[in-house]
Amino acid sequence: MLRSIGNRLGFIVLSLVVISALTFLLMQLAPGNFLELNVIMRPEALAGDTARIREVEAAFKARYGLDKPLWQQYLTWLKGAVVFKFGPSFKYPTSNTEELIAQGFPVSASLALAATAVAILVGLPMGIIAALRPNSWIDYLITFISMIGVVIPNYVVAVFLILLFSLWLKLLPTAGWGEWYHWIMPVLALCLAPLTSIVRYMRTSLIDTLRQDYIRTAWAKGGTERQVIFGHALRNSLIPLITVLGPQLGYLMVYSVLVERFFLVPGLGAYFASAALERDYPMLVASVTFFAAVIMVINLLVDITYRFLDPRIRYEG
């Protein structure tokens, strides 16, 4: 098992090298660059002074090493990346990219974990109840609620939550960060999508498991509902669920851009979105690579979890 985890980690590192190299290349293909967008395009700053513009450009390129050939730039970046140093951001020249990530990630990650926890705690029981009484009114109700969750995007939910809690009920401030109650609306907005997919997967998976021959065996052995459903069916029906859950968590950690902006949460979302729009290359490469790393590590954790749930995988090594 340790050996296969080692192999996977090696593969992850290799993938990250490829992904970052590709990002480096693709960035060059995008039209415009940070200087054009932020300095030169603002006429009042340099007032069309061509010599001055050249000077600024040269200084900028020298500072960030952009005057070197592309492959050299990449190797320099890679050397830094090994020790988790991605160099200063264009947009926030006084901060290194890794510092920004280190600030934002814990916030985004804990928000994503909280949302996932809520989604599991609410979604699993809902899915189980729906599966145990298929085609009953409670099943239809739960399926209906989870369909709504699929259809409505989380930023619309965010707006609705602000209306409900801030304007009508006047219970919560519309945005902010630092107090426990600031978590409520972002978590609610973020948990809806994973919650509904948990409900639907849990329902289908459990219904399928309950039809298996070994469940009939468990009934025939004289198991109570609790013994058969929780002792025999639930664990096996969780296996497919974990496959969907892992990537969901990864996306939440990095891609909760809109929700984080709505509620002014100082997470990663804001940095990542503006990095792409404003051609903040160091930030962009770092964020893409970091996102890829997060997803791959989560998938690795998912696979390790499988081993605990399914002995067939555990024993194959």
Added chain:
Amino acid sequence: MEELLRVTNLKTHFFRPDGVVRAVDGISYTLNKGESLAIMGESGCGKSVGVMSLIQLVRKPGRIVEGQALFEGRDLLKMGKEEIRQIRGHCIAMIFQDPMTSLNPTLTIGKQITEPMLWHNYAGRQEARERAIKLLAAVGIPSPWQRFTEYPFQFSGGMKQRVMIAMALACEPRLIIADEPTTALDVTVQAQIIDLLRRMKEETGTSVLMITHDLGVAADFCDKVMVMYAGRVAEQAPMDEFVERPCHPYSRGLMNSTLDLGRLKGRLDPIPGAPPSLLNPPAGCRFHPRCSEAMAVCSEKEPELVEVGPGRKVACWTAEKEGCKN
């Protein structure tokens, strides 16, 4: 001999959107203590549903609509959820057809064998463990203490069926229902499993209801036989008499379509056609469209199950007229 089970006029129907499927349509039989009964017939004639009904394991849209099944004097069909649960795996245990899918892949063999003992307070944890290991040894699994902690996928098909048998024996049931226990296994393994079942039956004195297509297995193992056709009983007989002279034309058809290497009497003689749809079975005797001896009355009136000898009953107009021939 003391009577263990008396089933009277059992009817289990499936209420499907396209109509009512009369899977089991009024079957009656008795089983004494220590006796074994073979239930034979083609696929889909209601054999499995018939025995599943006994411990109320029929799934929706199936429902037991009528009948009585007295087990040691108590009606199994009238029992509530909790009452029947205490019967399952404790007084009546089941061995299923496909050992590959009938064991939970994510639980150890040990856990699955001890479960019924713990669920029915038959034994404490430690005691159950010891008994499970003893049972594994008894059903012929080498190094049972080690196998106890292994998972089903580490066992071969035949070994899994041995585990199923050990599991069924766990609480010393008075009745074991074996639903085609050898169908999914290799021929060489089949004989071993039947041998094992026989040994266990002799050692424990339990009664057995065995569903099988295999006349050889049935003749080898069982004291009596019940042949079912399209949800009804065609014939009931003591096994030795049945093998000598089957009475119902369908029974004879079954026998002629069995390959008998010992006799090598030439070609197989299969029954033409397929079993009827149970949604709207043919009028009269349900077998008459396929019967080589059908008469006018057969398509008009359904024959009653009548006694033609000690322990022998046949539902056929030919037998009604002239007794059991051959």
